[in-house]
Amino acid sequence: MLLCFSSSHRTADFDLLERLERHAPAITAALSEHSDIVSGSVVLATCNRFEAYLEIDEPLPAARAVSTEAVLDAVSSAAGIDPDTLRAASAVYSDHAVAEHLFAVTSGLESVVVGEGEIAGQVRRALESARAAGSVTSELERVFQVASRTSRGVKNRTGIMSAGRSMVRLALDLAESRVSDWSQTRVLLVGTGKYAGASLAALRDRGATDVRVYSPSGRAPKFARSHDILPVASDGLVDALAESDLVVTCSAVTDYVLTRSVLADALTRPGALERRLVIDLGLPRNVDPAVSELLGVELLDLETITLHAPLKELQAADDARSIVDAAAAEYRARTAEQAVTPALVALRKHVFDVLDAEIDRARGRGDGSEQTEAALRHLAGVLLHTPSVRARELARNGDASAFVDGVAALFGVDVEAEAASRPRLSAVDDESAAS
Incomplete structure (x- = not known):
């Protein structure tokens, strides 16, 4: 039997999602310890959802409730979250509902920004990680492969992917009212992963040319060379913050990169700019929420950005939903066979x-x-x-x-x-x- 534990922007606040994401390795390990119940698992952790897709060795209806509670208890214990709090902030899918949910997630129908393009790659990487860990069963492999094909069908046959905007682009849309001229805006990019590349591309699309990059892990020079921008030295963060109008963080580190004291220090540097906008795209958070208390600092984090997510493109989403429903029906039929x-x-x-x-x-x-x-x-x-x-x-x-x-x-x-x-x-x- 397939089972999916899901906690997302639809069911939980970002503080809880952040805690789940921080403890993803511990949760994955805890689930693997339940080998008497869990025969396979794939864990998906993104900026607005945390999901565990499981194959459970408990096919009888009477045993399903026991299995579900065991999974919730494992997640709760590993993440240090009260079981009742976790239960209220999550959803559990079983049997064929797991496939339908996964197909919708992979196709971008369950994202904050409907149709955003990053999710398909995130699902693919979650499967690859599970393969490397040896936790993928043949049934999990099958349902994830069908999800991938369904996502490609949605992308090729509807306009939802082109209509949907990524979280990065939505954040910069919200920043438009604070930026008078992108070509004159001094930008500091914090992070060097795939999200950093997407952020830089979105900034350049708007006309930003003065962009520097800082990496908590020391990868800034390599990223800067490959993207034709300037790196910030490992000890140059405070000075770079002082000189930047816009700071975009998208690092994978688990601790705050920008704390209140670091940014306060930057504000006292000679010639420091009076105002700056900080966009935190990290999960876990890269920026201490307390920085918004500093005079002249405005913070846009994922929770704030989500509140401004646009209404879905109705026709494109309906077409995509039809494709997902058809794929789910065929999956049910194949499973029945x-x-x-x-x-x-x-x-x-x-x-x-x-x-x-x-x-x-x-x-x-x-x-x-x-x-x-x-x-x-x-x-x-x-x-x-x-x-x-x-x-x-x-x-x-x-x-x-x-x-x-x-x-x-x-x-x-x-x-x-x-x-x-x-x-x-x-x-x-x-x-x-x-x-």
Whole structure:
């Protein structure tokens, strides 16, 4: 059974999301310790959501509630968040609802800025990290691969991705009223990751040319060379702050880069600018919220930016939702078909075992030829085709048990015993064996 623990901008405040993001490694480790329940996991942590996609070894309805509580307790303990607070600020999806939610998330339909383009890459990197950790099961791999294809379909067939703006661009849109001339604005960029690159591109689109970069981890010179801007020395942060009209932070560090005391020190430097705007795009926060108490400092953080997120583009979002709904329906149908796969494999084995036994007897009598054997095997395959098609039809209609019972009644095949005797296959292998 698939299970998804989700806490996002729709259900939680940014303080709680920040705590979850800070403790993501500990939460991932805590989930892996529940190997008696959790057989696989993929953890997605972004600036406005924290989600754990899990495969649970508890298929019975009565056990699902126990599994859900165990997951909530693991997340609560690892993040140091009260269980009741966490429960009130999160949502839990199970079974097919997990796929539908993931498809919508990956397609940008659940983002603060509907249609923003960064989320698909973030989901892909979450899957890659889980693969590296060895925590991806075949079912999690399948649902994430379908999510990726669905996202590409939404991007190619609707206008939602082009209509949607990234969080970076939305933040700079909000900054427009404070900036009279982007070409004359002195900008300090804090951070050197993918978000820093996106921020620099958005700044240049608006005409900003005077941009310098500072890195808490010492990567500023390398980033500056590759992006044709000037680096700030590791001991030059305070002076750079004093000289900057706009500060954009997007670092992955877990501690504040800009504290109240650091910025207060910058304000006292000779020739320091009287006013500056600070945009904090980091999660965890890069900027101490107390800096907004300083005279001449205005702070835009993710929580403030989210409040100004634009209304979605209705037509594009509706078209995208239709694609997501169709993908979710097909995923449900494919998953339902898997319920009859063991019976199809068992039936196919039974038929060909009988055929092989008869061919061996004929060979023992000196009867038959290669052409006859090939014809008999072809006939067996033709005869199995209609039951295979019918089995999948029954499964899609929620009546897989009728086919399983029919195989047992007509051929005396014990599907469960046969499945238990075979090596465990992936979903793809099972489908190939049944075809």
